[in-house]
Every structure is written in structure tokens, then in C-alpha cells.
Amino acid sequence: MTFSALVLDIEGTVCPISFVKETLFPYFLQKVDSLPRSEDTHIQSLLQQFKTDDVVDQIRSLVSRDVKDPILKELQGLVWQHGYASGEITAPVYADAVDFIEKTDKPVYIYSSGSVKAQKLLFQYVKSQQETIDLRPRIQNYYDINTSGIKTDAESYVRIAKDIGLPAGDILFLSDNSLELKAAQHAGFQVRLAIRPGNLPVDDQSRYSIITDFSVL
Numbered sequence: 330m331t332f333s334a335l336v337l338d339i340e341g342t343v344c345p346i347s348f349v350k351e352t353l354f355p356y357f358l359q360k361v362d363s364l365p366r367s368e369d370t371h372i373q374s375l376l377q378q379f380k381t382d383d384v385v386d387q388i389r390s391l392v393s394r395d396v397k398d399p400i401l402k403e404l405q406g407l408v409w410q411h412g413y414a415s416g417e418i419t420a421p422v423y424a425d426a427v428d429f430i431e432k433t434d435k436p437v438y439i440y441s442s443g444s445v446k447a448q449k450l451l452f453q454y455v456k457s458q459q460e461t462i463d464l465r466p467r468i469q470n471y472y473d474i475n476t477s478g479i480k481t482d483a484e485s486y487v488r489i490a491k492d493i494g495l496p497a498g499d500i501l502f503l504s505d506n507s508l509e510l511k512a513a514q515h516a517g518f519q520v521r522l523a524i525r526p527g528n529l530p531v532d533d534q535s536r537y538s539i540i541t542d543f544s545v546l
């Protein structure tokens with residue numbers, strides 16, 4: 330398999346699902362009650378976009394159902410910023426993914442439902458044995474559901490290939506979600522299914538070439 334660029338999913342592909350569900354989401358939920366009192370104008374303008382009086386309840390409900398809502402995702406990035414900056418949160422990117430991102434000569438792009446801000450934070454504060462590692466200089470660009478559309482829509486991948494400036498067939502997309510792979514494949518991308526510890530079983534996994542470790546790339 331030859332490719333000229335990679336697009337990587339985050340949750341379940343470069344870091345464990347448990348990091349998102351057991352660290353990031355609970356951190357956000359701890360702060361939700363205080364958001365209506367925030368003096369941050371960006372937070373206030375996002376809260377207004379929910380168009381409800383029960384904004385805290387609505388946000389809690391979206392988080393509990395893991396709804397990939399673009400306003401929620403923007404808000405989460407703003408809240409997680411404080412957790413990363415204070416050292417409460419560091420991102421457990423898989424060692425093989427860190428190694429690959431640090432060493433590859435192919436351009437690496439990220440496409441996640443998490444906001445671009447949240448993505449940049451995650452790659453800025455990668456857990457390591459000593460301090461944290463900042464992988465941002467190794468990442469060419471970031472795409473999210475606001476910039477590019479939802480991840481299960483083939484059109485989103487067409488937009489991303491256009492932005493990257495390569496034919497879709499020259500780009501390899503890695504994800505743990507077969508619906509995302511199906512959409513990317515439909516747009517002409519090469520795809521591989523990431524199977525990582527803690528990921529849920531994938532029904533149609535036999536349709537895809539599997540990757541369990543980035544060292545094979």
C-alpha cells in the first residue's frame with residue numbers, strides 16, 4: 330500500500346476511548362454547572378446557541394449520549410484548555426502513534442469530531458515518561474465537524490482531500506469507526522480499521538484491512 334499523506338482519527342485510533350470517556354468527558358461535566366456564570370464571552374456565545382433555558386441539562390444529556398454536536402464540541406475544547414494548562418490532563422497517545430508521528434516523512438493530518446482547538450490541545454500535551462511532548466509541529470492540519478462536516482458523510486472527505494491538495498486515492502485514513510471508513514472509502518480514500526485495546530468489537534471488520542500498531546506503516 331502506498332500513500333502520500335495520512336489522515337488520523339483520534340479516539341480509538343491514536344488514543345484509548347477510555348481517555349475520552351473517563352477523563353475528558355468527566356472533567357467537562359465537573360465544570361458544566363459553572364458555565365452559565367463564566368465571564369468568557371466565547372463560552373457565553375456558545376451557550377446562547379443552544380437556545381434553551383435548561384442549557385446545563387441539555388449539555389449533560391448530549392454528553393451522556395456522546396452526541397457529536399458542533400456547539401458542544403467547541404465548548405468542550407474551551408473547558409479542557411484549563412485542564413491541560415493546569416497539568417490535570419495529559420493525553421495518553423499510544424507510544425507507537427507518537428513514534429510514527431515523530432518520525433514519518435509523510436504529512437500527517439487529523440480529523441476528529443473533537444474541535445480543532447481540542448485536537449491541538451491533545452497533541453500539545455502528550456503524556457511521556459518525563460514532561461509532556463508537543464506533537465503539534467509534526468501535524469500539518471486539523472479538521473473537525475465544523476470545518477469539514479460529519480465523519481460519516483463522504484462529502485466531508487472530499488472537502489478534506491481538496492484542502493490537502495492530493496487525489497483522495499493518495500491519502501490513507503485510519504479510524505476505529507467502520508461508518509467513517511465507509512464514507513472515506515466512498516470518497517476514494519485508502520482506509521484501514523484501527524483496532525486498539527478497549528475498542529468495541531466492529532461488526533463489519535472483515536471488510537477492512539486492520540491496523541493494531543502504527544509501526545507497520
Ligand SMILES: CSCCC(=O)C(=O)COP(=O)(O)O
Pocket residue numbers: 338339340341349353397402405440441442443444447448451480
Ligand atoms: C479531540 S479530543 C476529544 C475527543 C472527542 O470529543 C470526540 O468526540 C472524539 O471523536 P473522534 O472523532 O476522535 O473519534
Ligand SMILES: [Mg+2]
Pocket residue numbers: 338339340341342504505506
Ligand atoms: Mg474514533
